[in-house]
Amino acid sequence: MGALALTGAVPSQAAEPWGLEDxxxxxxxxxxxNARFTETREVGMLTAPLESSGTLTYRRPDFLEKRTLQPQPEGLRLEGDRLTLTQADGMSRILSVSAMPEIQTYVESIRATLRGDVPTIMRFYEVDLEGSLQDWRMRxxxxxxxxxxxxQRIVIAGxxxxxxRIEVLQADGDRSIMTIQPDPA
Structure with a gap:
């Protein structure tokens, strides 16, 4: 899943505490x-990166949707444990996230972050947070x-x-970088 990210920043104060819980x-x-994304995938077997763009939607507590608009329409929708993948030709495939641990781990990197769910993120990942509230990076x-x-690792920055930004480095060396911009709507 290429991930989701969103906007809706809460005002901050310079003297506020800073850490994962905060x-x-x-x-x-x-x-x-809601947000817009641009994603670049570097795949070892290809000579040029793959680029895509589209929209992201998040609704508490566990709805995520990635709609790829370019280069061709595709969809990824996560509702609870159900992951629906829709191809450009309209064909859909439904999967159980919990039945696929490698997918569940990836899904929870985004979903647990957006929910603000520290216990879940800690269950799936070793977390290293650095920076400040105004420019943070979570490995x-x-x-x-x-x-x-x-x-191998996921780096989420914001x-x-x-x-x-979400960067995913796969164990085989392939990599994706998703840049996210708040939707002005």
Missing amino acids: LFARFARIPNS LTPRAEEARKTV RDATIR
Whole structure:
């Protein structure tokens, strides 16, 4: 899943505490958000990166949707445990997230962050948070050996309670970088 991120930043004060719990408490106050994304995938077997763009939607507590508009329409919708993938030709496939630990680990990197769910993020990842509330970077390393066979690390960066960038480094060396901009609507 190429991830979601959203806007809806909560005003901050310079003297406020800073740490994972503080950052996630800000995310927990956001009921929904929308954003636009641009994603670049570097795949070892290809000579040029793959680029796509579209929209992202989040609704508390567990709805995520990634709608790719370019280069062709595709969709990824997560509702609870159900992941629906829709291809350009309109064909859909429904999967159970919990039945696929490598997908669940990836899904929870985004969903737990947007929900502000510290226990879940800590269950799936070793977390290293650095920076400040106005320019933070969270490095996630999967705890489960099975997940590490697919994803080496995920780095989520943002400002306040807004995710601006998600980088996924796969175990095979492939990489994706998603840049996220708040939807002006």
